[in-house]
Amino acid sequence: MSIPATPPVAQFEGGCVFIDGAYAPLSEAKVSLFDWGFTRSDVTYDVATTWKGSFFRLDAHMDRFFSSLQKMHLAIPYSRAELREILHGCVRAGGLQDGYVAMVCTRGVPPRGARDPRMAQNRFYAYALPYVWIASREKQLAGIDLHISERQRISPASVDPTVKNYHWIDLVQSMFDAYDRGHDTSCVVDAEGNVTEGPGFNVFAVKDGQVFTADRGVLEGISRRTVLELCGKLDIPLHVGPLPVDALRNADEVFLTSSGGGVLPIGKIDGKPLPPFPGPVTTRLYEGYWALHDDPAFNDPVDYGSEG
Ligand SMILES: Cc1ncc(COP(=O)(O)O)c(C=O)c1O
Structure with missing residues (x-):
């Protein structure tokens, strides 16, 4: 799957999501009610951060994400270089310097009535929000x-x-x-x-x-x-x-x-x-x-x- 061209800076002021292969404003952040990520916690994710406009240890976060995907029998349709580009794109489009940058993969929605997780098409989401502190x-x-x-x-x-x-x-x-x-x-x-x-x-x-x-x-x-x-x-x-x-x-x-x-x-x-x-x-x-x-x-x- 290809990714869209680099988005303009601050196209979506305050944060950006990447859903269905496209960058979008935070108001379009949604997942299907029938996605097993929602109904069964059948999902893995990772959160990297940016500080003063720079990702901190992004490679380590991507390593952990790809390792989690493998352990969960999940897959995303992007290479590591493409994932990096998407995450950078979310921060850029969200106009953020200090950011909370998530990558998420859910099991997805299996065909109606199916109980076999192998029949679901996995879904990939990413988003960037302003930096989130554990405590104020x-x-x-x-x-x-x-x-x-x-x-x-x-x-x-x-x-x-x-x-x-x-x-x-x-x-x-x-x-x-x-x-x-x-x-x-x-x-x-x-x-x-x-x-x-x-x-x-x-x-x-x-x-x-x-x-x-x-x-x-x-x-x-x-x-x-x-x-x-x-x-x-x-x-x-x-x-x-x-x-x-x-x-x-x-x-x-x-x-x-x-x-x-x-x-x-x-x-x-x-x-x-x-x-x-x-x-x-x-x-x-x-x-x-x-x-x-x-x-x-x-x-x-x-x-x-x-x-x-
Ligand atoms: C359950 C749990 N433990 C530990 C951590 C700390 O991990 P990291 O240092 O990679 O943010 C997190 C991060 O969200 C977490 O969710």
Whole structure:
């Protein structure tokens, strides 16, 4: 399938979707009621970001997306180079500098009455919106209050967490657990009581200058990977293994990682303050994360053309 010519800059001010092989305004964002992506969460996706007009680690996001597609028996009618062009096109047409850029593939709509997923034609969607933060700036400054929910993340034996998925009922319900108790956001555990992840982020603990994060039951976040690499570069001791709830409760520092904000320091665990906030290790990783946004090796500038 071919893709349309490069769209004009800011053709659709404020964001752009790519549906049915064409760029369109956000008002045309829709999926069929009969798409299994909607009725069965039979979908995979990825979210990259642009910062000051440049994609951050786009290759890593595309690698993860293509790997997820393969694991899900899904396919898109575009090559990697075409996918890149579409994502750039969405940002360009949406007139965005700091963007949230999603690529989505659903199972699609099988012929009426058919129950065999192989009979469905997979559907590809992409869109670019203004950058989305996991928490508002005010919350970040005040110190995000993280609730450790007793709710379990869907088992990795059922749904492969390394495939970025829409199985979010556990995560969304854990957010209500947090709100009901007066906290800002939440993370969930696994069957053994280890901390896994939260709605849109991985979780890290720092104890005695050493960094700990879960090795299982989590999406291998691209921001998580960036932090793991930074620990190596900055000589910060790192442990990737089971992360017991008590390790989080007794940590000196806790932070989240997400494309929606990079390294996000946590101010309180279940209402209990974590002084100092933000802690020294978190601060080094936060600064390292944002410094990489000026490193050409991690960036893919959007072509805004002569109009940009
Ligand atoms: C469940 C879950 N875990 C972790 C993450 C963090 O991944 P990344 O750093 O690639 O944004 C996300 C991102 O949306 C997520 O949805």
